[in-house]
Amino acid sequence: MTQARAFIFDMDGTIVDNMAFHTDSWLEFFARRGKTYEADAFFRETAGAQGREILRARLGPDIPDDEIAVLAQEKDVLYREMYGPHRRAIEGFEHFVTSARAAGVKLAVATSAPPKNIVFTLDELDLRRHFDTVVGAADVKHGKPHPDVFLKAAEQLGIDPAACIVFEDAPMGVEAARRAGMRAVVITTTLPAEAFAEFDNVIRVVDDYADLDIGSLCASL
Structure with missing residues (x-):
């Protein structure tokens, strides 16, 4: 790529x-x-x-x-x-990010979580190693739906926002991605696809990462 x-x-x-x-x-x-x-x-x-x-x-x-x-x-x-x-990564996640990194895609986490909860998830599940940068609630003034956390992640990666795809499970997060000028993939862990029907920046809606194709996602940018 x-x-x-x-x-x-x-x-x-x-x-x-x-x-x-x-x-x-x-x-x-x-x-x-x-x-x-x-x-x-x-x-x-x-x-x-x-x-x-x-x-x-x-x-x-x-x-x-x-x-x-x-x-x-x-x-x-x-x-x-x-x-x-009950902690564990969503089905297919680690294979997906490993494949994305091998394809030359930069990876970031942009979360509303505080530092201790980030450690609780990313470090204690040994997931932080997959990412080039992690941005959390302590790093930005405004939470979602403001775009701050996604724009900060893109800035730290050195990637134009238009060349970023956000992975989200909540409408507030998809709206933050839209305001940041980013496309979004929705993971339906907590809400059905219908909850995201109004968003024109959503390019995929999936249950997990098992069937996502990195090449087709990148081709959408």
């Missing part, structure tokens, strides 16, 4: 199938504070958002940063306890 290209992966729900555990841990966190939410609606409203954004939206916009950090840590401890025994 003569033209530089990149694949940029969301992490939660895209590299690992864990979004139900995030939702369950959020619901438990808020239940401890007398707040209840319907699980599907909560997921649709929050998937892709940073934890601090979710907390301020539901507990108050003026909560100090140090208190937000303590609250976010409480929620993330719950999440890691719930998901820890």
Whole structure:
């Protein structure tokens, strides 16, 4: 491949199938504070958002940063306890990224996750070695649907945004990719294909990575 290209992966729900555990841990966190939410609606409203954004939206916009950090840590401890025994990469993921790297494609992670959750997934599953760069919530000011995290990843890779394909599981993330000028592949770990029908930047919708063809993806750029 003569033209530089990149694949940029969301992490939660895209590299690992864990979004139900995030939702369950959020619901438990808020239940401890007398707040209840319907699980599907909560997921649709929050998937892709940073934890601090979710907390301020539901507990108050003026909560100090140090208190937000303590609250976010409480929620993330719950999440890691719930998901820890179930951690594994989505079917076909490691073969796919290994083949992409062999084909000369640059690889990045661009996630709304905080540093400890990135370590919990990428390092403890020995997945970080596949990527040229990892961008997380601590590296950007605005979470998805703002495009910041994807643009930061493209910048660090040295690849034009138009030559990047984003892999996502949530509408908020696909919208962030659209705003970044990037095409997207949807992994339907948590929502059906119909949830993404409005997005004109979606080029594939798949259940996992087993049937994705790297050559045809790159040809779409």
